[in-house]
Amino acid sequence: ADDSLSVAVASNFHGTVTEIATGFTRATQIPVNLSSGSTGKLYAQIVNGAPYDIFLAADVARPKLLEAGGLAVSGSRVTYAVGALVLWSADVALSGEDCHEALMSGNYRRLAMANPKTAPYGLAARTFLQSVDAMEATSDRVVLGENISQTLHFVATGNATLGFVALSQLRSGLPVETACQWPVPASSHAALDQQGVILSRSAKPAAAHEFMAFLRGVEAAAILERSGYTVP
Amino acid sequence: MDFGPLWLSARLAFVTSLVLIVLGAPLAWWLSQTRSRWQPVVQAIVAMPIVLPPTVLGFYLLILLGPKGAIGAWWVELSGDALTFSFTGLVIASCVYSLPFAIQPLQNAFESLPRKTIEAAWTLGASRLDAFFSVAVPLSLRGFVSAIVLSFAHTLGEFGVVLMVGGNIPGETRVVSIAIYDHVETLNYAAAHQLSLVLIAFAFVALFGMFLINRRWQSK
Amino acid sequence: MDFGPLWLSARLAFVTSLVLIVLGAPLAWWLSQTRSRWQPVVQAIVAMPIVLPPTVLGFYLLILLGPKGAIGAWWVELSGDALTFSFTGLVIASCVYSLPFAIQPLQNAFESLPRKTIEAAWTLGASRLDAFFSVAVPLSLRGFVSAIVLSFAHTLGEFGVVLMVGGNIPGETRVVSIAIYDHVETLNYAAAHQLSLVLIAFAFVALFGMFLINRRWQSK
Amino acid sequence: MSAITLRHFLRKASFVLDVDTTIPATGITGVFGESGCGKTTLLRCIAGLERSGDDARVPVHKRRVGYVFQQPQLFAHLSVRRNIEYGQRRNPGATQSVEDVAQLLGIEALLDRSTDGLSGGEAQRVSIARVLCQSPQLILMDEPLSALDERRRNDVLPYLDRLHAESRLPIIYVSHNIGEICRLSDHLLILDNGRVVAEGGLQETLMRTDLPQLGGRNSGGVIEATPLDYDGEFDLTRFSFSGGAIRVPGRYDSPTVRLRVTANDVSLSRVAADSSTILNILPAVIEEMRAETDATELVKLALGEDRLLARITRQSSRRLGLQVGDSIFAQIKSVTVRR
Amino acid sequence: MSAITLRHFLRKASFVLDVDTTIPATGITGVFGESGCGKTTLLRCIAGLERSGDDARVPVHKRRVGYVFQQPQLFAHLSVRRNIEYGQRRNPGATQSVEDVAQLLGIEALLDRSTDGLSGGEAQRVSIARVLCQSPQLILMDEPLSALDERRRNDVLPYLDRLHAESRLPIIYVSHNIGEICRLSDHLLILDNGRVVAEGGLQETLMRTDLPQLGGRNSGGVIEATPLDYDGEFDLTRFSFSGGAIRVPGRYDSPTVRLRVTANDVSLSRVAADSSTILNILPAVIEEMRAETDATELVKLALGEDRLLARITRQSSRRLGLQVGDSIFAQIKSVTVRR
């Protein structure tokens, strides 16, 4: 494990980065160790000395803070992927229907979204709802997932009729049938940029740089596209 | 400062301990009295809920209590309302999660009751149920205190299950542990510290009072 | 299937229960014997760790045990190594988290020992320490079983604290609860179900065996 | 006089209890037998705490059988009064007043205390009061005094006497102390290895010489007597019984009493010597003589209709040349009065 | 003969224990007094379980004081043998062999059993063995027999006799049963309300008539006697003592025995009647007479150097015109032998 690269990754990107890391190791012979967690948790750990080389966050704020605090190699901060928000349902009652229609007409019991305070996808969902003046109408039917994967659980298990989830989640081999899905226009909310940084206390800056470069290369781009992200 | 989540937590912890005591006492009594070969099996099953990570337990409960789940569907039929994302759902989930903490101390207390005392109650005209309530329960006070303390505190600090089953709805299912968690996640450390302190102070006063009363009672 | 996290969890739970029993027994003994006015205060303090949500407790432990924290800095000086993100750190964090579950049953068991029996040991030439080990401990077996069961199971299912302090490092701090959590998070439900089943089976066998032995012992 | 049928069969490991007998429906029936003969098991069967016999279907709490255990088994969380009321509240027909029963047992002053500070004798009296207040149809007592030391035992015995005198309740009283049984019982049931070996009125059964169970230091006889007069100067009461008159220290007013005379307290004399301090010297006829040990003999005496045992040394018997049928004098050194 | 100093002062709520006396360093000292007078408290002070006196600094486990509690307090997790070894292992000088001690107390057969199934008497004997094996310098016994019923008490008493005979260990024996104390002790210490009211050799102290504590049914005297001969035909042993010879059923070989005669067992006669079955009739002189109740008198008799008490009715006393200084005959109906 000593020669391997230690990457802290936001949970929602864990599946995708696994695929990318496999390609990276195949290309460079450098093994990669992935530790996943919520962006906030990983951040707290890094501030308190966690032994990671690279931090792939699900937002922009935390990498920025690390860079400003000198915990990240300055200039290493890059946007490695941009997520897409989807309104989604697994409720058979809505199969073949239009998700957007259902949302606007109020034809649902519960609407799930990530907590806007803690998750960028949640913030995006809220911005969208505000842009269509639907905040009021939905407020008493909204349930908040702590993160985007919990939001998906709410919908996937039928506890919420509709939910704002990430496109990448729908591409990762869902165990349930999709009833309907509607891509939320990217213009209706701030871009869902996911940024990564190389951490200053990394003992393998060269390998880390190599990984970051690979992450932005063509091989990775294909994987990212396939997984539901757009490449910046 | 918003005290809503704290009150909600207190209410949840209170109701949960209450339900656990009411349901746990008979189960613990059975476990302590039976000579069935199944006793250690049941005892081990009762301990299972804490073996699963709370979030995972929460996930399974989400399925089970959801409108398509075995219990959830039945509940929807019964009451027209979903169990998940409601206070009732939270109580059920918390009870499952804290069950072992209520059962163990109660069972220990019941097991150390002298059998003759119970038999004396029977011969005095108390049915088995009556003897349980009028003799076994009051003589096992120490076990009840432990059970209440453990399940109360455990519910206060509960988080993964509550987050999953509750859905973080302000005033309904946003308990104080979620509120603190949110503060930590959003790097709002000062608010997190403050709320943690209030929670600890509240829990301390509640438990301290309980221990004090218990001590007085015992030494009487 | 990757059994690494399961063994790690088992190791962690085993070491944690062991440490808790070793450290908890004297504390529980003190709590049961003292007539100090501070007794209910200490008792309430001991229960505090479970009142905080695990992630939040983990957060505070992360700070405390981190290289800049009071304990962490001292440890770095002593051993050259950081406490956080290491197995040792996990053990410490788990112990803090599960402390009340070890203390309560032990204290109850000690409190129900007849004082005369301990006095008899003293008059037979046993020092206080000796009497504790040779009489109080073996006569409180039921309390020890409860303490071990609760802290063992609780550590197996522990998650928030471990994730925070341990950092999900494969082979070192990725315990089975985190592995399951990861599977759920990445929507890999099948793997999550499978691992949960294995964990439950393991815990069931461990606890069932324990209860069975305890039952034999008691009825002897 | 109606009767209570006891029919119980129970197997416990290698022990078998097999009882099928009847006892009177009033008064105290003493159950006597050595350790392990099944006394406790029999009581547990009667109370329904073990499954045996025809009545196995009736649950314990519906039997109205009061059970006084060897240890008082008071409920520590209830006051003395609450303990006593416990059974009363649970038995609709229980109309006894707690105060009356407490007075009977001399525990009025304890009623509002916790059970904590009670002495052993007080606690046992409370447990008896508790059973009385449940208005049972039958009371079982399993060596209620054996956990008490002698002084505390003497605290409780008079209350049992009083209970016997003032109530018609049938009581089954288990003990291996024949003295206690003689003092209290009207009827005797002797158990051996799970079986009834003798059963009958106290006096007849006590005088049976074919029962090895009745041997030992405590053997003796009882006499029913009625007070005749009281000598205030010397504080002596004179009782008359079928064999004459007998004087006992103290004043007794009850219409009839039971006098217990142990075999050790009776010596025999060829002449009625008035030169000794022995107060009671009565003519008697030797009815039976049986060697007891190498040194002693048990002599069964007829005094009128009543019978007494005397334990004498074989040497004295030889010296005096005692024979069955001899008329001699029984010197009675001390007498225990009951009721 | 050296002595043990007892100096203890302790205040407990309204109760004050204030003892400052010495007792012999060999033999059994009986501590007698009514309930609540502080007997247990005194023993706890001596053992160091309460802080009192000059030696408060010495921790309990270093005192080498064996304590036999009223309840046996055996350790349920250890076998009988392990229980006995418990103290032995913890006291370096303890060289007693467990087997020897077990034999002394008749519990060899129990050694490898668990403590569970023991009867009360067996358990108490094990607890005494445990204390003996710790080789204490002083043994404290707090009513070790009072939780036992009479039969089980008689199981244990002979072993205490034997212990007394075979060991020079000082024992402080607390009891409120004067019979037990008479049987066992050499020395007597009477407590009242936390204070020592009398202290001295057993026989002198027993004969003091100024101590109300000594009254009651069990009063009497003890006599040191030596066996003279044994009559095999009638199984009687003849003992000689300062007042003559006395015959007792059974065979006794020990060089010296103690005979206990309770006041109830002695009657007085003007003439030595040989027409009665009373075996022992001895000349005596009336030394003192004291009214006991309205009906009875206690008479202190001198038989050679020895003293006995007789309880007679005042009526008989008047009838025979008994006076201090009279020479009369003491008729002794029964005698308890010890050692």
Ligand SMILES: Nc1ncnc2c1ncn2[C@@H]1O[C@H](COP(=O)(O)OP(=O)(O)OP(=O)(O)O)[C@@H](O)[C@H]1O
């Ligand atoms: N659970 C049991 N298993 C096996 N044998 C038992 C059990 N309970 C009682 N016995 C046996 O039944 C017999 C009768 O026991 P019981 O307690 O009735 O005797 P007892 O006459 O009350 O004796 P004691 O005078 O000692 O109280 C004994 O030989 C005992 O060993």
Ligand SMILES: Nc1ncnc2c1ncn2[C@@H]1O[C@H](COP(=O)(O)OP(=O)(O)OP(=O)(O)O)[C@@H](O)[C@H]1O
């Ligand atoms: N903890 C206490 N607090 C107050 N009073 C106490 C305490 N312990 C003992 N006493 C009092 O001290 C006195 C002596 O008690 P102790 O137990 O020594 O008596 P005892 O002679 O052994 O009596 P018994 O024959 O009943 O055993 C009693 O009056 C009792 O009430």
Ligand SMILES: [Mg+2]
């Ligand atoms: Mg019995």
Ligand SMILES: [Mg+2]
């Ligand atoms: Mg005492």
